[in-house]
Every structure is written in C-alpha cells, then in structure tokens.
Amino acid sequence: MTVKYTKDHEWVRVEGDVGTVGVSDFAQHQLGDVVFVELPDVGRTLEKGKEAAVVESVKAASDVFAPVSGEVIEVNHDLENEPARVNTGAQTEGWFFKLRLSNPSELDGLMDEAAYKAFVEESN
Amino acid sequence: MTEANAPLKTTPLHALHVELGARMVPFAGYDMPVQYPLGILKEHQHTREKAGLFDVSHMGxxxxxxxxxxxxxxxxxxxxxxxxxxxxxxxxxxxxxxxxxxxxxxxxxxxxxxxxxxxxxxxxxxxxxxxxxxxxxxxxxxLDDLALLALQGPAAAGVLARFVPEAATMKFMSYLPATFNGVPVVLTRSGYTGEDGYEISCANADAETIVRALLAEPEVEAIGLGARDSLRLEAGLCLYGHDIDTTTTPVEGALEWTLPKRRRAEGGFPGFDIISRQLAEGASRRRVGVQPDGRQPAREHTEIQDADGNRIGEITSGGFGPTAGAPVAMGYVDGAHAAVGTPLTLLVRGKPVPARVAATPFVPQRYYRG
Missing domain, CATH: 3.30.70.1400 (Aminomethyltransferase beta-barrel domains)
Structure with a gap:
C-alpha cells in the first residue's frame, strides 16, 4: 500500500489497482471549514489532472483534480451530509472517491510522503 | 480606491492579530485577520451565541x-x-x-x-x-489617529457593562462618549452582524489595552473578516462594492428605507430625479435575498436565470450561512422576478441549481430596542 501526493494537494492511497482519493491535511487546513463536497458519479472515467470533484469551504470553492486516471467505483456519500469530515479526517474518513487505475505508471510522477512534506514546507 | 501594488497598511492591532495566530490577508489596502485559529464557522457561531470582538480600524x-x-x-x-x-x-x-x-x-x-x-x-x-x-x-x-472595534453578540452588552456601566442602557443606533478603564472611548450601539452590539472608537494607542481587556472576558473571542462577512450576509446587510456600488441606486438596492418622506418630497440630493422616477415606477432590477436549494453555496457572479433559462441577474454575495445551516445569497434580478418565493435557477459552476427569492434577513436580527 502506498500513498502518493500531487502538487494540488490531493492524495491517492493505492491498494491493488484501486486508488482512494482525498485532499491532504494541509489542504483542508488551508481551505478552512468545509461546507459542501460535490463528488463524481460512479462509473465516470477521470483523467489525471482533470476536474474530479469540488470542495467548498466557508470562504471559497476549490476544484479537486484526479491524481491518476481511472474509473470511479465508489464515492464517500458520508461527505454529502457531513462535509466537515474533510476537516476532521482529511486522510481517513474524509476520503472523496475510489477509482480503478487505468494507468498505474502515472503514480511514478507523484510525490511520496517525504517529498510532499518538503514541497509543502517549501511552498509555505 | 487603493493601489493594488501599494504596500499594505496595518491597524494598531496588527501585532496582536499575529500573536493570536490570525491568518492575515490583504483587504482594502490593509493586512487584516480573515480568521483566527478558531476558524470562520466557529467564530461565526460564537458571535451569534456569545460575543465576538472585531478589529475594524481600517474603516474611515x-x-x-x-x-x-x-x-x-x-x-x-x-x-x-x-x-x-x-x-x-x-x-x-x-x-x-x-x-x-x-x-x-x-x-x-x-x-x-x-x-x-x-x-x-x-x-x-x-x-x-x-x-x-x-x-x-x-x-x-x-481621524487617522483613531482605531475602531466592534463587540457583537448577545453577551456584548453584559461584557461591556463591566467596563462601562452606562453602555447597558444605550439604545440601538445611539452614541455615547465614555471611559473604558480610564481611557476615553466613543461608543455606538450598532454593528454589522445582525446581533446586538457596539462599535468602540478609541485612540490608536489605547486600542490594544482595550482589546486585551475584552478578550480576557470569558464570553469574548477575536473574530476575523471571514465571519464578519458570513454574519452580515445572514443579517441581509449589504457589502459595498459587491451588493451596492456606483451602478446601483437605493431603489434598485432595495434600500428605500434610507429615503425618508421629507427628502423624497424636497429632494436636494444627487440623483433625485432618477430616484424619484424609480420610486414612482419601480426599477428595472432589484436586490433580493436568494435561497439556493441543497447545500452548495452560490458565490458572487453566479448567473441567475428564470424558469425558462433566460438570464435575469447575478448573485452579488453568496456563501454558506452557518446559523442558517444552508447556503445564503443576495443578488439582483429583473423587476418581474423580485417577489419573495419566485423560483429561480442558479448556474453554479455551470450546473443549474434550483433556488428562490427569499426574504432577508436569513437569520432574525436581534438589535437592542430597550
């Protein structure tokens, strides 16, 4: 099981050919209180780097991009009623969706935990 | 208007905001606290439930x-x-x-x-x-030598009365020069949250001691501009430059209550002819409250359509109302679609969201009427 990060602050946790996607704890902190999440439809094919979901905080709306390409196989419906789960557990209960990876080699271009941490510190 | 590239100005409370852990953002040429560690949602709720203290020294x-x-x-x-x-x-x-x-x-x-x-x-x-x-x-x-604070919320009167006893009996929209811990202040019972509360004008040099004294009271939390915006939006209050500007008249802005009988009759203010005509005939567009269905906020510049998909206006302020527990917004629609309850469609990020014209305020105002 590996967790990889994008420069747009999404994470993807890979188990077999399934990736679980969410936004990083750093991202939820930057967003502030999340009040709405729009999730992709199950069955939709997502392309790496393209719009996949929307997260809205009290302050603003932000796009969530697909960290890797694939087909959406499950979404976290709990976020529809309790969007604040993104704040309380960005990298656990606040996951957005799961997808079946169509091109696992895309993972190679993403950052591991240590690289992401360095990236966040640098951009801060 | 302020130059975009000019260095940011600061209020006399800037160092205190940083000390309190505020996230600072540029606003109207000033480096201002948008939120403290509590966060916008909790700051908003705290102000509605107890008392919030705002630095509004950037105001003129x-x-x-x-x-x-x-x-x-x-x-x-x-x-x-x-x-x-x-x-x-x-x-x-x-x-x-x-x-x-x-x-x-x-x-x-x-x-x-x-x-x-x-x-x-x-x-x-x-x-x-x-x-x-x-x-x-x-x-x-x-008066650049003065700072301005706002203490807002149901506990504001009780808190301020510990320092200025006569504050408790001030009427809404009244003014009182007073002394706060030996320091001269000017109080008004007013604000921008829909709650009872005060604005406190004091010398720049005295602002920090007053703020520290108020923050030491158990009911009081420092509140940033983020919650100030969601509080005033729920209260149905206009934000200048967004909900009203040089292209909107008081009639279009649904601010007829600012036009008293004598002035309507006598005139003698700029734009009197146009405003008189709009008062008599109605304006072609009007500011209204907008209540979107569901939970997704409709932000400023969201297109408003009628039931047939024709563009009839635009959202000018919109977000999530923490006390309303729902998205709240205001915007302009053409005169034919301004009645409360009129169904609207909002194009939120390209997708149609049903909404309706809503009465404002979204949350009842709780001003002190004595």
Missing amino acids: QVRLTGGDPAAALETLVPGDIKGLARGRMRYTLFLNEQGGILDDLMVTNAGDHLFLVVNAACKEQDVAHLREKLAGKAEVEL
Whole structure:
C-alpha cells in the first residue's frame, strides 16, 4: 500500500489497482471549514489532472483534480451530509472517491510522503 | 480606491492579530485577520451565541464640523440628517448624479460635530468628495489617529457593562462618549452582524489595552473578516462594492428605507430625479435575498436565470450561512422576478441549481430596542 501526493494537494492511497482519493491535511487546513463536497458519479472515467470533484469551504470553492486516471467505483456519500469530515479526517474518513487505475505508471510522477512534506514546507 | 501594488497598511492591532495566530490577508489596502485559529464557522457561531470582538480600524472615521454640517451633508446623501437628534445615528448613502451609490456610511449627531464611519476602500475618495462638494460649508477631518472595534453578540452588552456601566442602557443606533478603564472611548450601539452590539472608537494607542481587556472576558473571542462577512450576509446587510456600488441606486438596492418622506418630497440630493422616477415606477432590477436549494453555496457572479433559462441577474454575495445551516445569497434580478418565493435557477459552476427569492434577513436580527 502506498500513498502518493500531487502538487494540488490531493492524495491517492493505492491498494491493488484501486486508488482512494482525498485532499491532504494541509489542504483542508488551508481551505478552512468545509461546507459542501460535490463528488463524481460512479462509473465516470477521470483523467489525471482533470476536474474530479469540488470542495467548498466557508470562504471559497476549490476544484479537486484526479491524481491518476481511472474509473470511479465508489464515492464517500458520508461527505454529502457531513462535509466537515474533510476537516476532521482529511486522510481517513474524509476520503472523496475510489477509482480503478487505468494507468498505474502515472503514480511514478507523484510525490511520496517525504517529498510532499518538503514541497509543502517549501511552498509555505 | 487603493493601489493594488501599494504596500499594505496595518491597524494598531496588527501585532496582536499575529500573536493570536490570525491568518492575515490583504483587504482594502490593509493586512487584516480573515480568521483566527478558531476558524470562520466557529467564530461565526460564537458571535451569534456569545460575543465576538472585531478589529475594524481600517474603516474611515471622519469628523464634519462647520456652521451647519447636517444641512451641508444632506446635499450629498438622501438621509434625514437635519432631523437626527443629538446622540443618535443612522445609515445613509453617498450618491452620484445618476443616483448610484458612492459609499454607504453611518452618520452620528455628536453634538458639536457629525461623526461619520465610512468603508475602508472608499475613505480617501469619500474625504476628497466631502472636501470638494462641501468646500466653504464644512470642515472635513479624517481621524487617522483613531482605531475602531466592534463587540457583537448577545453577551456584548453584559461584557461591556463591566467596563462601562452606562453602555447597558444605550439604545440601538445611539452614541455615547465614555471611559473604558480610564481611557476615553466613543461608543455606538450598532454593528454589522445582525446581533446586538457596539462599535468602540478609541485612540490608536489605547486600542490594544482595550482589546486585551475584552478578550480576557470569558464570553469574548477575536473574530476575523471571514465571519464578519458570513454574519452580515445572514443579517441581509449589504457589502459595498459587491451588493451596492456606483451602478446601483437605493431603489434598485432595495434600500428605500434610507429615503425618508421629507427628502423624497424636497429632494436636494444627487440623483433625485432618477430616484424619484424609480420610486414612482419601480426599477428595472432589484436586490433580493436568494435561497439556493441543497447545500452548495452560490458565490458572487453566479448567473441567475428564470424558469425558462433566460438570464435575469447575478448573485452579488453568496456563501454558506452557518446559523442558517444552508447556503445564503443576495443578488439582483429583473423587476418581474423580485417577489419573495419566485423560483429561480442558479448556474453554479455551470450546473443549474434550483433556488428562490427569499426574504432577508436569513437569520432574525436581534438589535437592542430597550
């Protein structure tokens, strides 16, 4: 099981050919209180780097991009009623969706935990 | 207006905001706290439940003196200033010749002068406007040596009375010079949250001691501009530059209540002809409250459509109302679609979201009526 990060602050946790996607704890902190999440439809094919979901905080709306390409196989419906789960557990209960990876080699271009941490510190 | 690239100004409380862990953002040329570690949602709720303390020192405080400053000011605003009793205040608007709104402001009859509070982003131009139009009739002084605080919420009166006992019995929209821990202050019972509360004007040098004393009270939390915006939106209050500006008249802005009978009859303010016509015939568009269905906020510039998909207006302020527990917004629609309950469609990020025209405020105002 590996967790990889994008420069747009999404994470993807890979188990077999399934990736679980969410936004990083750093991202939820930057967003502030999340009040709405729009999730992709199950069955939709997502392309790496393209719009996949929307997260809205009290302050603003932000796009969530697909960290890797694939087909959406499950979404976290709990976020529809309790969007604040993104704040309380960005990298656990606040996951957005799961997808079946169509091109696992895309993972190679993403950052591991240590690289992401360095990236966040640098951009801060 | 402020130069985009000019260095940011600071209020006398800047170091304290940083010490409190605020996230600072540029606002109207100032480096201001948008939120503290509590976060916008909890800051908002805290203000509705107890008391929130805001630094609004970026706003312009102006003193108007002269032979008859009320008569002079009435040539620029449509409000009843001459009829304002000593120690009372009211909301009014600087208008241009087209009836457009140059700024909104609070005017207080302070006895020997008028005390004005204007928006931060407009204060330089407001002062220039006053000096040009009232030359020879009134002296205009921008009080840069003063800070301004707002203490808002149901616990505000109880808290402030521990320092200024006479604050408790002040009427809504009244003014009182007083002493806070030995320091001179000027209080008004007013605010921008829909809650009971006060604005406290004091010398820049005294601001920090007053804020520390108030923050030491158990009911009080520091509140940033983020919650200030969601609080005023739920209260149905306009944000200048968004909900009203030089292209909107008081009638289009649903601010007819700022046009008293005497001024409607006598005129003598800029844009009188246009405003009179709009009062008689209605305006082609009108500011309304908008309640989107569901949970997704509709932000500023969201397109508003009628049931047939025709564009009829735009959202001017929108977000999530923490107390309303739902998205809340305001915007302009054409005159035929302004009645409360009218179904609308909002194009939120390209997708149609059902909504309706809603009565404002979204959350009942709780001003102190004595």
